[in-house]
Amino acid sequence: MAYVAPSPRFLPWLTRKPRPKVFAEGAKRVQFSSPVLPYLFLAPQLAVIFIFFYWPSVQAVSSSFYIEDPFGFGSTFVGMSNYTDVLTSAQYRGIALFTVVFTALVTLFSLSIGLLLGVKADAVIRGSSAYKTMLISVYAIAAPVAALIGMMFFDQHIGPFVEVASWFGWDMRVGLSYSDTAFAMIVVAVWKQVPYNFIFFLSGLQSVPVSVREAAAIDCKSGFRRFWTVTLPLLAPTAFFLLIINVTYSLFDTFGIIDVMVKDKAANNPITLVYKVYEDGFRGNDLGSSSAQSVILMIVVFVLTIFQFRFVERRIHYT
Amino acid sequence: MASLDINQVSKIYAGGNKAVNSVDITIQDGEFIVLVGPSGCGKSTLLRMVAGLEEISEGEVKIGGRTVNTIEPAERDIAMVFQNYALYPHMTVRQNLEYGLKNRNTPRADIDARVAEAARMLEIDQYLDRKPRALSGGQRQRVAMGRAIVRQPAAFLFDEPLSNLDAKLRVSMRGEIKRLQRRLGTTSIYVTHDQLEAMTLADRLVVLNGGRIEQIGAPLEVYHQPASTFVASFIGSPAMNLVQGELHGNRLAVGPSLLTLGGHAPTSGEVTVGLRAEDLRVASSDEEGLQFRLDYVEELGSQRLVHGHVGDQALTASMALDVALADEMKLAIDPRRLHFFARDTGKRIHAPGTAPASQPSVMEVA
Ligand SMILES: Nc1ncnc2c1ncn2[C@@H]1O[C@H](COP(=O)(O)OP(=O)(O)O)[C@@H](O)[C@H]1O
Ligand SMILES: [Mg+2]
Numbered sequence: 262m263a264y265v266a267p268s269p270r271f272l273p274w275l276t277r278k279p280r281p282k283v284f285a286e287g288a289k290r291v292q293f294s295s296p297v298l299p300y301l302f303l304a305p306q307l308a309v310i311f312i313f314f315y316w317p318s319v320q321a322v323s324s325s326f327y328i329e330d331p332f333g334f335g336s337t338f339v340g341m342s343n344y345t346d347v348l349t350s351a352q353y354r355g356i357a358l359f360t361v362v363f364t365a366l367v368t369l370f371s372l373s374i375g376l377l378l379g380v381k382a383d384a385v386i387r388g389s390s391a392y393k394t395m396l397i398s399v400y401a402i403a404a405p406v407a408a409l410i411g412m413m414f415f416d417q418h419i420g421p422f423v424e425v426a427s428w429f430g431w432d433m434r435v436g437l438s439y440s441d442t443a444f445a446m447i448v449v450a451v452w453k454q455v456p457y458n459f460i461f462f463l464s465g466l467q468s469v470p471v472s473v474r475e476a477a478a479i480d481c482k483s484g485f486r487r488f489w490t491v492t493l494p495l496l497a498p499t500a501f502f503l504l505i506i507n508v509t510y511s512l513f514d515t516f517g518i519i520d521v522m523v524k525d526k527a528a529n530n531p532i533t534l535v536y537k538v539y540e541d542g543f544r545g546n547d548l549g550s551s552s553a554q555s556v557i558l559m560i561v562v563f564v565l566t567i568f569q570f571r572f573v574e575r576r577i578h579y580t
Numbered sequence: 581m582a583s584l585d586i587n588q589v590s591k592i593y594a595g596g597n598k599a600v601n602s603v604d605i606t607i608q609d610g611e612f613i614v615l616v617g618p619s620g621c622g623k624s625t626l627l628r629m630v631a632g633l634e635e636i637s638e639g640e641v642k643i644g645g646r647t648v649n650t651i652e653p654a655e656r657d658i659a660m661v662f663q664n665y666a667l668y669p670h671m672t673v674r675q676n677l678e679y680g681l682k683n684r685n686t687p688r689a690d691i692d693a694r695v696a697e698a699a700r701m702l703e704i705d706q707y708l709d710r711k712p713r714a715l716s717g718g719q720r721q722r723v724a725m726g727r728a729i730v731r732q733p734a735a736f737l738f739d740e741p742l743s744n745l746d747a748k749l750r751v752s753m754r755g756e757i758k759r760l761q762r763r764l765g766t767t768s769i770y771v772t773h774d775q776l777e778a779m780t781l782a783d784r785l786v787v788l789n790g791g792r793i794e795q796i797g798a799p800l801e802v803y804h805q806p807a808s809t810f811v812a813s814f815i816g817s818p819a820m821n822l823v824q825g826e827l828h829g830n831r832l833a834v835g836p837s838l839l840t841l842g843g844h845a846p847t848s849g850e851v852t853v854g855l856r857a858e859d860l861r862v863a864s865s866d867e868e869g870l871q872f873r874l875d876y877v878e879e880l881g882s883q884r885l886v887h888g889h890v891g892d893q894a895l896t897a898s899m900a901l902d903v904a905l906a907d908e909m910k911l912a913i914d915p916r917r918l919h920f921f922a923r924d925t926g927k928r929i930h931a932p933g934t935a936p937a938s939q940p941s942v943m944e945v946a
Pocket of ligand 2: 624625
């Protein structure tokens with residue numbers, strides 16, 4: 262894939278894990294003999310960020326103001342018209358709507374299934390680190406493999422999901438029917454993200470102090486109520502972090518899943534905004550519009566980031 | 581308020597480790613019981629079995645006459661204070677205090693009254709709207725106590741509640757816990773590894789060792805008549821001197837020194853002899869005593885601890901500041917203040933003349 266999407270991989274500040282405070286406080290100040298030396302150490306990282314993030318971003322912004330000749334014979338400055346075209350297009354708004362629904366459903370289901378599994382696993386492995394290591398090592402191989410397996414579920418010929426659906430009279434046609442494709446996309450996207458959420462929720466649950474749970478067990482006899490009033494509020498930092506991660510995942514990292522399901526299929530299939538950027542830019546050769554769309558997406562990411570900084574990092578921290 | 585019965589209770593952890601071994605304690609209504617022993621002796625495990633946080637492997641726990649073995653912690657009518665406070669970090673102090681009452685559907689007016697009362701007693705009124713992270717360790721511990729008090733439970737369970745506080749605060753909180761417990765009259769079990777805390781708080785001490793009870797008794801009884809060498813060396817500071825000696829008739833030999841006892845010795849042959857540091861004094865020239873070689877002196881301000889050897893056995897004596905010290909001294913002790921323990925089992929051997937009830941001048945020493 263030649264396209265450099267503003268995927269979270271290239272936005273290091275989006276995928277930051279909540280750092281344990283001790284690193285910041287416990288880290289010693291290192292004194293360098295030369296003031297240039299620290300910048301030399303930083304140089305490779307800075308180069309990567311510059312080449313793979315800032316440079317394409319600047320390119321995208323500048324080319325969003327031009328219409329490029331499809332055959333590559335120069336370009337014409339058109340001001341904001343790429344943006345107005347995109348934003349007034351009914352098709353674009355339809356895709357935006359699907360993206361919102363898709364993101365909401367994928368985030369909702371992957372978070373809640375991840376939480377449910379985390380709670381169940383936590384009850385089993387409390388205190389047993391052997392189980393914990395096993396579960397975490399499963400996650401280490403899960404993500405890419407899970408995506409592949411998820412995709413196979415919906416294979417027209419061998420997919421068990423398609424087969425099961427047919428028992429109920431549901432003739433599932435992924436890649437042909439809009440709603441069937443949407444369904445498959447959501448299921449595979451959730452399937453792929455659940456292990457990630459699961460591990461984070463599990464470690465969040467494990468970090469709730471045992472004595473706080475025990476105090477709650479003495480104060481409240483209903484386990485369900487204890488979960489809602491004590492455990493879940495203490496998981497809030499983890500949950501908000503995962504919320505941001507899951508939203509960006511649904512928006513950007515599901516590209517591969519969508520690509521496999523709709524590539525080379527002419528029918529009216531659901532796609533998300535990121536995929537539309539790719540289609541217009543690399544299939545339609547409409548670089549101007551594609552750039553304008555990616556700038557719009559960048560703005561969405563910025564808003565999410567600001568939200569994360571303001572709300573998640575500042576407000577939800579317990580000591 | 582209620583009596584508490586711990587009946588032949590054992591805890592066997594997975595792997596067969598018997599952390600608590602057939603423990604039997606009967607606790608009166610309103611009594612303050614302190615479980616004391618070195619780290620890992622099973623104090624917390626026992627307390628947690630009473631609380632319902634740990635399953636009872638064998639035996640029976642009764643609170644107010646009701647067997648609670650299979651009853652949930654929340655329904656045992658107990659309140660617990662934890663070492664690390666275990667406050668709910670996302671709730672304000674007031675919400676922390678209210679939580680247990682709300683879950684029991686206590687009427688609003690009642691909750692408010694109890695919270696106000698507890699906050700006043702513990703002087704945490706002005707912190708009620710703060711989160712725990714904005715409180716100091718001592719304040720947090722007060723909130724944790726408040727959370728127990730508002731519940732008005734049948735029993736308080738304390739698991740080393742003062743261990744995380746600094747020394748000065750520990751002393752003042754200790755006094756406060758004692759005062760509160762007296763005032764509320766609530767049956768309490770208090771776990772600590774600190775023998776001084778145990779001595780000062782307890783109505784009765786339960787000394788645990790390796791999951792078994794070594795001795796149960798009032799603090800001074802345990803101090804003056806330790807039931808075993810373990811108790812003797814654990815209770816009291818400095819620890820009781822334990823030296824090897826031999827009894828013959830009415831005479832005791834410790835290394836090269838000979839002491840004459842008031843009456844006939846309770847046994848004869850090899851024994852372990854216990855001597856409290858404060859019972860030792862410098863002998864006058866015509867008196868018999870232990871030949872003591874001084875090694876070094878620890879100044880404590882009000883008195884000094886004199887460390888040295890009798891023969892090849894270490895011995896510590898506590899001396900007033902005006903006592904003249906020499907490198908070689910003779911130390912005397914009232915023979916009635918000697919403790920004898922069986923060399924093999926470490927169990928106390930009661931002298932016929934010094935049976936538990938007639939121990940001389942117990943209060944004098946205290
Ligand atoms: N969950 C557990 N599983 C196995 N052994 C345990 C467990 N908890 C405590 N123990 C063991 O039981 C013994 C008593 O522990 P504990 O009651 O915590 O001691 P204390 O509170 O007196 O320091 C210790 O030897 C400890 O290692
Ligand atoms: Mg303990």
